[in-house]
Amino acid sequence: MEVALKQQKRRASYWSAAWGRFKKNKMAVVGLIYIIIIIIVSIFTPWIAPYPYDEPHYAHTFEKPSAKFWWGTDDLGRCMFSRNLYAMRNALLIGFGSQIVVLIIGVIIGSIAGFRGGRVDTILMRITDIMYAFPTFLFNVILVTVMGRGLFTILVAVGVTGWAGMARLVRGMVMYLKHADFVEAARALGSKEGYIIRKYILPNMLGPIIVSLAFGIPNGIWIESGLALIGMGVRPPMPSWGNMIGAGIGYIMAFPHMVIFPVLTFALTLLAFTYVGDGLRDALNPRSEV
Amino acid sequence: MLSKKVLIVLLVLVSIFLLSGIVNGQKERVVSLPYWDTPGLIPYYWQAQHILAQGTIFEGLFGYAPDPKGLGGVKVVPVIAQSYKVSKDYKVWTFKLRKDKKWSNGDPVTAKDFEWSFKYYASPKIPDLPAWAGPHQFIENFWAVKSGAMDLDKLGVKALDDYTLEIRLATPRYDMKEWLCVAQGVPIHRKSVEADPQNWWRPGKIVVNGPYVPVSWTPGKDMVLVKNPNYVGERGNVDRIVLKFGGLGLQQYQAGELDAAMIGNVAEYRFVLSDPKLSKEFHEDVMDCFWNGYQWSRGFDPIMDNIKLRQALAMAIDREKLCKEVLGGRALPLNKYWPDGNPIGDKMKGIPFDVKKAQKLLEEAGYPGGKGLKTLVFYITGGGDPVVEFIVDQWKKNLGINVIIENVESGLYWNSYVWPNFSPDAKAGFTVIGAPMNNLEIGALMKNSDHTVWFYDFPTSARKRRHELYQEYDAWLRKEGGLTEADWKTLIEKRNTLYAGFKRIVDNEPEKLWREELTRPPLWYEQFDELYEKWKAAKTNEEKTNYWRLAGRVLTDQEGFQLWYNNLSSQSKQAYRWRYKTINRPFSDAVKIAHYALQPMQDRYYMVPVYLAKAQWVKNPKLEGLMLYKFSWGPGFFNFKYLNLKD
């Protein structure tokens, strides 16, 4: 129903309006709080974790949760709680890091295709199509093989295999924004292309890009766990959820705590990101207000 | 309507099936066992995994029978062979065959089957035969035949009559009986192979001479074996064996789907012990043919030349603690290549666990307290490895040395880091190594420890050069040239230098066996000269280039040999001489002197033993005759012909 919009003196920017919509989604807010907490925890992990992630206690192997080891210990008697914290930190690094790579490649390719159009666009989009058809998992494996293992290379690999969606998104946005009325207006005012991009196109692309990134992060974490399961994850003794779950599942009959805690934290984190992604999508999509 | 009909038909079928069982009055005896997937059923492609081929679906002249006191828990017994004779120089073996053995289609098993099969394996038609794993490599002219240079007829295998087989060898072998137990020692059925060379091995089609016939094989899932009705000889009462690949072994056992299951980790071990029923069905045995430990990298970092460093590291590992706490009692500490209580192990000196001494050695090595040492890399595969993490932790704690663990995918790991002679990409560091006996041959008594002598124990610079020579040797195959005398000039000069070096080696080598080996005709320089002559007579350019290439290869090979010989440390040379002496002896004698070869190898600290694994399993109490496979590639069961299911 159209209702005359009230004339408010309050300054309500696009972003604060979006935040207002986001706040209404309870699950998303809970997810966001969880993510903020784990990000803070991850930053301070070395100080928070009760033990170093690689410190074994051979007298305490496979211990059930206790006051000394809150989430029990693993096969080398290492503190599961500490290892989970480090795994979380690595997961976040890979999640965010891979999306930075996605952002860089996707935005560059997408905007070149969108702005240039014509043959450049056709070629770049053909490359993007090929990326789409490339079996992501195998491609990841090959890339990790080529570049070697380690946190950084894995996040690069995850990013390198995942930018196609971003490129398409950015291209579509650029194509649309290029001929949007307000950009035409800016052009009619005689602004330079650079100015238009900076002041008109970029701010308007931000919303959908943020949503895409929000869904990309859990995806990156998920891919890393898959790689870790076949032993292509980060270097041990550095823990990652993938290899903790992979190792723990073998011990499930006798020592279920070795799999329950990593699975729980893993699932909660992915859930949180997904809910936040949902919330952002609804908040940044003006159509959602029905 | 339709479904009702189908249902009725099904019901009828099922009841007929059930009734027939009752009417027959006997239940089929089925045993389900865990197994690992195989690359196929063709016996000659099987490397050390001769488990199925030998004794279960195929049989050779000799085979294994259970012997709790024997090495590997087995003894070698004649299977198709009835008796044998061997020439004095151990080069000509003549076997008399049993006359009652039959193929599964009823054809008799004859010496001709052996002759034809061995020639078939040796032919260039099978280019990727893992020849190192079988007895054929010792047969006269095998390599010439394999390369296509010589006719199949020249291979030293001959059926003198239907039940007599003569095998002539290129070099003396005292352990030919043992070698004939492996997968490549079995014959295959000529008629069916020739009828369908591509698919003869498929279940349902394959003709075998062992106690069981494969009736189905689904890679990734299972293989089903049924009794061979035409089999003559001793075997158990099991009618059908289902080998299941993968899955959760223990859970399958608990669900009653397997009659035995290997225990894979400490958690399962503790779980089984805590379970009143499972703990009664629990068994274990020590895998004494297999030591586990680590080896130094196969790269070219000179830091690895420092023996004191190697020694310090080897002495700084608390093996007791590892076995007790990390491996949870699923292994025994091991500080030498053979354990105590074994005729070889008893005579060997172990590597002590002595942190003080290790620290002192490290200081002497130039890295007091681990300072100044670059970061070493421990390559592993497949996620985490608690043993490696323990060792790395020990080095950190006891010596202050920082080692990072690098995880690589299994193919790269085994192919480029663990087994190849050299891997230029490998950084200074380690891989784990499980050094097995592949079978009961004499060389295997060394348990791969001889790699230390062959590849490592000469300076990095020489090692690098050796690697280059390998590549050069390879490159000669594709070199262009050799059409003019000028091309030969450098070769001839090189030949003469190498000849002088060779002369020196032969004159000074004290070990007679080794000298004999080196001077067995045709000698390398004779080959070279002959190639040169042939070149002169050659008509086409193609021929000329070919002779020139071959001559180049001969020289490169010799250069490589001399490089190696001249750079070996005296201890390694000593070990090598003892190795010669050992393998030039029958098995029983070899065991007595193997330690002379092994001790110096072990003292190079390149391949360091850490523990001896135990095999642990649960099994159906009614099942008997299960044989543990103790040779290469870890614990499993094999040789199913003795399986018995009690009622």
Add this chain to the structure above:
Amino acid sequence: MAELLKVNNLRTYFYRNEGVVKAVDGISYKLDYGETLGIVGESGSGKTVSVLSLLGLIRRNGRVEGGEAIFDGKDLLKLSKEELREIRGKDISIIFQDPMTSLNPIMRIGIQIMEPLIWHRLLSDKDARDRAIELLRVVGIPEYKTRFLDYPFQFSGGMRQRVMIAMALACNPKLVIADEPTTALDVTIRAQILNLMHEMKEKLNMSIIFITHDITLAMNFCDTIIVMYAGKIVEYSSIEKFIKNPLHPYSQGLLNSTLDIEKKEGSLRPIPGNPPNLINPPEGCRFHPRCSYVQEICKEKEPELREIEEKHKVACHLVKGGNLNA
């Protein structure tokens, strides 16, 4: 003429996060058989909601808060969901504003026309098909037999609106609600559609509620006119009286704002200001902040819809004796 529909004090509110939107706030009117009633107003005045409320078609955060709507002897607002459904499409049908989005894009138009006939069990499948084809002919679709199987995207806007009309007429309804049926169309097409609707009305003798923002159109097309402002009726009159004497300041303002090709240059006198926010509507007369005749009473007291003369009601304090006394 007999009464077909009588709406009494209808109120429909929307519940939004910012507050309650009183989209329709106590409106009453009646409609006779064969009458064409025009409801005129600007966006947000509640003209569409006032009729969709009758059929229970308002969006999910809206609710009818009170009133009655007697249609053919039954109170629509008190009917059960099923009873109301029986009326929808059969007795009362709607032509929506945007023929682009109001037709199911992946369903053949013929089927869409058949649906009300089948849903109300009026005809068998086959008869319904014949009837649908006939309807397509009646609304002037060329090659109607083959186009029966076409999809909406294969039609132009005008043709789609014809399909919507055919659909609305399928069950010979007593009342057709046309919700801005020509707004999305070009002038020449608009004329075609208006002619068609007029023709259909003559032929089928149905009643029409014609919702529009175009007061000129309503004045030409309708028998009776309702002018709505901010959820309320400000003027309710037979068309003759309205043409002669539009009384409410808003009606006058609207007429003054409306450009006509016969209007002289400089004669445009737009209403100042903007329509109010319906969450917090102005006290008193809702139009008073924009009214050029505003007096104290207008700010305090809400005017009632009073009958000034026969068939002419106005809600304004300032109308006295058939004149606007400013």
Add this chain to the structure above:
Amino acid sequence: MGLVKYILRRLFTIFVSLIAVIIITYILMWIAPGEFFNIAQFQASAGKVATLTPEQLQVLIKGFEEKYGLNVPLWKQILNYLKDAFRFKFGPSFSNPNEPIEVQIARRFPVTLTLAILSMTLAVIVGIPLGIIAALKRNTWIDYISMFFSMIGSIIPAYTIGVIMVIIFSVYLRVLPTSGWETPKQMIMPVICVALGPMAVIARFMRSSLLDVLNQDYIRTAYSKGGTDRAVIIRHALRNSLIPIVTIIGPQLAFLFTGTVWIENLFRVPGLGQLFVNAASMRDYPLLVTSTFILSLSVMLMNLLVDIIYAFLDPRIKYE
């Protein structure tokens, strides 16, 4: 005809893309550390060549190189591979010299296809109603709970769920066999495990798609014509909201070809996933390139199929 022309054009694009995919894979394999084309590779497959002299080794290597076509320069290898690949002749793999790869794939393909189709069917049968219920009961606890559980099911690694299911249903309850792939009973657990991921995706997608459609004007039109909830939702809302579902089923099916590997190992299902992942981890390089080839091909064909189906379902699509 537009469609035929369109398909031909798409097939040509697929052809070109496949060539690109193969070249990229080959080059990446070539850059990768670890030597594939020389002695090391051979020694690797042979395990321990130590007892052989270099001359003897050479005999084996030469045969090996010839068998796998490694005795020519890289560009020629690629060319040869391409020539054979488009005739579906891939030669033997390193790990299984007995059988050409196409035979191995042909044997395993039906299994994976069955697993994929069964799982996808389950995912669709459960996911779509779940999404519909969630959409119709939006913002109620039914919505939250069904979405939460479907998401949890897709987030926890399927392998973990599989192991837990085996312990519960096979070891303790003894109602299902632990593994195997002959009887319907054996298929239950693997199919459920594989279906969980796509099910969640479908349910979520279905929910938002249906919500979107329910807000469309033509739904209001349908109600105004006197449609019952049932008629309107089934005839108008569902049909329209189901069409986009097709677009996600295609890629999901393609994903299942590799994504099932853990489940295949766990439940002893002899499918393609094992083969492909082994190829990657064992660096079985002919098999690896072929896996990439086959997977890319199936993704592209699947996408083409989806587009064609889409066109059948949605009359608005026209090919230009």
Add this chain to the structure above:
Amino acid sequence: MPELLLVKNLRKYFPRGRKLLRAVDNVSFSIDPGETLGLVGESGSGKSTLGRTVLRLLEPNDGEIIFDGIDIRRLKGDDLRQIRMFMQIIFQDPLASLNPHMTIGQAIEDPLIIHNIGTKEQRRRAVMELLDIVGIGREFIDSFPHEFSGGQQQRVGIARALALNPKFIVCDEPVSSLDVSIGAQIVSLLYELKRQFKLSYLFISHDLAVVKYLSDKVAVMYLGTFVELAPKEELYGNPLHPYTRALLASVPKMPKNGGRQRKFPALKGEIPSSVDLPSGCRFQSRCEYVMDICRREEPIFREVSPGHFVSCHLV
């Protein structure tokens, strides 16, 4: 007085597959300073494309555009940007024409920033003045467009267009998405501005009444070309082209004392696609007076009386 804008034989085509969409096909006209040309036509007739092409927001395929004596088709880069200070555009959808991330103050200030005019302080003052001119309270300077009603958004769009003191503004259906009372306010405002600032408009609309109110001359466009162009009074009083007549006839008029109109003389059929143009006269498929010659030959756009151009064989 020389023309402010002279357009000669302007063409703008868009590729559609292998065919061309002739959105603007051979259009010529002129606008004097302070004069307003109204442009009417149905959707799909090419009105908006013409408006944007005149400003070179779209690159024309052919023809000349002379603005103030300068051939703007020849201009490049900075020169083009400079001349855009003098020609502006107002859009149909006011919300879409404003950047959602800019406050209205920023939006109105933006042209001044782009052309680097004044200090921050001066610009602020200019914005305030512009707000006064278009009738928006100064207190709303920091509000965002989405907080406004359509009419106010359009006022912002107008203020932005006025910021650089242009001589010429293309008004692309500026009131068609607005409510009646608001639209009237905007029309009034445009009328006032025109008088106050001696502006020239190219006023595009499908609403004949609005066009009549604001324009000095009016052009009727059909399928990419002008079918008739005449001074306002002439065109409305004496329409010559059958299409113009039909358009005028189909508009409902305000009923005067009882004179209700319940039937509208409607043109038959619908506007054809600009991709597949009819042969001969473009209007022949819908014309009730169609003759043979109309199907064969395209009529010439010619001057039949001073200032009155029409393209019809019948005239």
